[in-house]
Amino acid sequence: MPESVDFYRVDDLLSEEELLVRSTVGRFVDERFLPIVAEHYERATFPMEIVRELARLGVFGMHLQGYGAAGMSNVMYGLACQELERGDSGLRSFVSVQGSLCMFPIHRYGSEEQKQRWLPFMARGEVIGCFGLTEPEFGSNPAGMATRARRDGSDWVITGTKRWITNGNVAHLAIIWARTEQGIRGFLVETGTKGFEARLIHHKLSMRASVTSELVLDDVRIPASNELPEARGLKAPLSCLNEARYGIVWGVLGAAIACYRSA
Numbered sequence: 001m002p003e004s005v006d007f008y009r010v011d012d013l014l015s016e017e018e019l020l021v022r023s024t025v026g027r028f029v030d031e032r033f034l035p036i037v038a039e040h041y042e043r044a045t046f047p048m049e050i051v052r053e054l055a056r057l058g059v060f061g062m063h064l065q066g067y068g069a070a071g072m073s074n075v076m077y078g079l080a081c082q083e084l085e086r087g088d089s090g091l092r093s094f095v096s097v098q099g100s101l102c103m104f105p106i107h108r109y110g111s112e113e114q115k116q117r118w119l120p121f122m123a124r125g126e127v128i129g130c131f132g133l134t135e136p137e138f139g140s141n142p143a144g145m146a147t148r149a150r151r152d153g154s155d156w157v158i159t160g161t162k163r164w165i166t167n168g169n170v171a172h173l174a175i176i177w178a179r180t181e182q183g184i185r186g187f188l189v190e191t192g193t194k195g196f197e198a199r200l201i202h203h204k205l206s207m208r209a210s211v212t213s214e215l216v217l218d219d220v221r222i223p224a225s226n227e228l229p230e231a232r233g234l235k236a237p238l239s240c241l242n243e244a245r246y247g248i249v250w251g252v253l254g255a256a257i258a259c260y261r262s263a
Contacts (some may be wrong), residue, residue: 003124005257005260005261006086006195007083012029014075016081018073018075018076019039019159019263021072021076021080021082021146022035022079022083024057025079025080025084026055026082026083026225027083027085028053028054028057028083029083029086029087029091029174031246033047033048033050033087033088033091034087035093037088037209038086040200040208040209041088041208041209042092042208042225044088044202044204044208044209045209045211045214046084046167046170046211047207047209047244048170049061050194051094051125051128052124052125052133053127054094054125055063055123055125056097056126058070058096058123059080059084059099060073060098060099060103060122060124061098061099061103061107061122062076062077062099063076063077063099063102063184064086064103064107064119066101067107067115067116067119067120067123068119068120068121068123068124069103069107069119069123070123072243076248077099077246077247077250078246078247078249078250079250081095081096081097081247081248081250081251081254082250082251082253082254082256082257083254084221084251084254085250085251085252085253085254085255085258086254086255086257086258087211087254087258089119089207089209089210089251089255090207090208090209090210091208091209092247092248092251092254093166094167094209094210095249095253096244096248097129097130097131097166097167097244098122098125098128098129098167098246099247100121100240100242100246101129101130101131101175101240101244101245102131102173103118103122103123103129103241104183104240104243105120105138105175105186105228105231105236105237106122106175106188107207108227108230108232108239109186109209109228109229109230109231109236110188110228110229110230111225111228111229112230113190114188114225114226118173118188122173125246127172127173128167128170128171128172128173129167129171129173129174129175130165130167130168130171130174130175130191130213130215131163131165131166131174131175131240132147132162132165132168132175132176132177132189132202133162133177133237133240133241134163134164134165134176135147135160135163136161136163136164136214138156138162142177142234142238143219143234143238145162145177145178145179145184146160146161146179146181146252147161147162147176147177147178147179148160148178148180148188148215149178149179149180149185150180150181151180151224152182152221152237154223154224155221155222155223156180156187156221156222156223156224156226156227157194157198157219157220158176158187158189158217158219158220158221158222159217159218159219159220160217161214161216161217161218162176162215163201163214163215163224164201164212164213164214164215165198165214165215166211166212167208167213168198168199168211168213168214168215168259169198169199169211169213169258170211171198172190172191172192172226173188173189173190173191174188174189174190174191174196174215174228174231175187175188175189175228175240176188176189176191176215176217177236177237183232183233184233184234185227185228185231185232185237186227186228186231186236186237187222187226187227187228188222188227188228189217189220189222189226189227190222192219192223193221193222194220195217195218195219195221196215196216196217196220196221197216197218198213198214198215198217199213199214199215199216200212201211201213201214202220202231206236235239239249
């Protein structure tokens with residue numbers, strides 16, 4: 001951060017490695033993202049061509065350990081989110097959803113097979129995820145979840161609708177939260193599964209350089225092995241939101257820095 005705006009001498013608290021993470025991500029934002037963000041803001045799209053570059057920076061699930069993740073500190077993750085949101089909220093949101101809302105629940109609640117199957121590919125940006133919790137009638141009250149999953153032999157069958165889902169139309173894998181007879185559970189749903197449909201949400205006033213979708217699950221059948229075995233109750237998806245909120249807090253600082261510099 002330029003000394004002229006570092007009024008609280010925050011840089012004095014950071015290690016050389018942390019400063020390097022911030023400068024590396026910041027340079028990417030300045031050189032690769034800011035020159036194209038206005039066009040994507042107008043078109044309401046996300047520049048998917050930079051996804052592999054983001055992966056090479058190590059920002060997908062960067063605070064997680066193993067399975068191809070960078071294993072960096074929480075402070076480094078926060079500094080990366082700060083710089084990403086200095087570019088645009090849509091950029092930071094893409095990274096937050098991939099790491100904190102999709103990779104984290106697999107890392108925390110998934111089986112070893114699920115971790116090996118998905119996390120390395122997500123860290124490399126080869127598989128993009130989305131997080132299906134919010135519903136049309138229960139945006140801020142996930143306890144009112146209407147999406148249902150019922151057991152049918154060795155499968156789960158999921159029916160319901162999720163809305164305001166970041167990355168929904170570009171995702172390969174959806175983390176879907178549904179109500180079962182045993183309570184709320186998490187499921188890994190590949191977006192090419194029969195009965196799964198992602199619909200773009202148009203005419204947004206904000207988060208325009210970001211893909212936002214409605215997910216419709218019409219008797220989507222998945223194997224029982226796609227259930228996250230350690231996810232039990234509403235505390236599981238809420239813990240994922242807490243992971244994402246940490247990055248959002250740092251992102252707010254990045255947005256404030258951008259506003260200050262622009263002014």
